[in-house]
Amino acid sequence: MQSLNKKALSDIIATISLILLAILAVGILGFTINKVISNAQLSPQMSCLEMKTSPPIEIIKSCYNSLSPDQDLQITLKRKISTNIFSLDFIVSSASESSRWAVGGTCADSMLLEPGQTETYLIGPVSIAENSKISVEVDNCLLETKTIREC
Numbered sequence: 761m762q763s764l765n766k767k768a769l770s771d772i773i774a775t776i777s778l779i780l781l782a783i784l785a786v787g788i789l790g791f792t793i794n795k796v797i798s799n800a801q802l803s804p805q806m807s808c809l810e811m812k813t814s815p816p817i818e819i820i821k822s823c824y825n826s827l828s829p830d831q832d833l834q835i836t837l838k839r840k841i842s843t844n845i846f847s848l849d850f851i852v853s854s855a856s857e858s859s860r861w862a863v864g865g866t867c868a869d870s871m872l873l874e875p876g877q878t879e880t881y882l883i884g885p886v887s888i889a890e891n892s893k894i895s896v897e898v899d900n901c902l903l904e905t906k907t908i909r910e911c
Contacts (some may be wrong), residue, residue, distance in 0.1 A: 786888065806843050809902035815903045816841045817848070822894045823911035824886070831882030834911060835894060838872035848872055849897040850881070852908070854889035 806816070820836040829840055835850060848863040861883050863872060873879050895905040 772842045808899075810844075811898060811901050811903060814841065815898075816843050817846060817873065817896060817898055817903060819894065819896055819904050819906050821880075822906050823909045824888050825911050826888075832882045833886045833888070833894070833908065834880055834882055836880045837846065837896065838875060839875050842875035845872055846899050847897075850883060850903075851895040851897060852883070852886055852888075852892060854892045856889065859872065859886070 790856050817837050817839050820838050822833070824833045833852065850861045850863070852861075853858050863881065892908045893905050894908050896903050
């Protein structure tokens with residue numbers, strides 16, 4: 761009779777152990793998923809639509825010096841609002857070609873703007889055609905495009 765009770769007791773302990781192990785596995789999985797979802801780098805702080813309606817960066821001036829042999833392009837930007845910016849790209853385009861420059865990231869000589877800061881960036885040498893345009897892209901979201909004028 762006593763061996764029968766021990767067998768029933770071991771089945772109960774095995775069932776409780778499996779239930780506790782399953783609860784522990786679900787808890788660890790939930791914690792891991794929550795940590796991945798709450799990571800800010802996976803999703804932007806502002807959506808592209810929000811950036812377009814309230815742009816964090818605006819082009820103040822874009823021009824080039826036609827007398828300069830290098831034809832460096834001068835772009836003056838102003839950072840208006842404080843939001844995380846992971847990438848800032850300039851796109852110079854004409855009817856026949858376009859080229860892209862990145863600010864920050866792996867480029868050690870360039871820094872992203874701080875909120876309220878105005879900065880002039882020099883890009884060059886650039887071949888400027890008639891009606892060339894400069895575009896600013898923040899975190900793969902095209903914010904603004906302006907025609908490049910002579911300084």
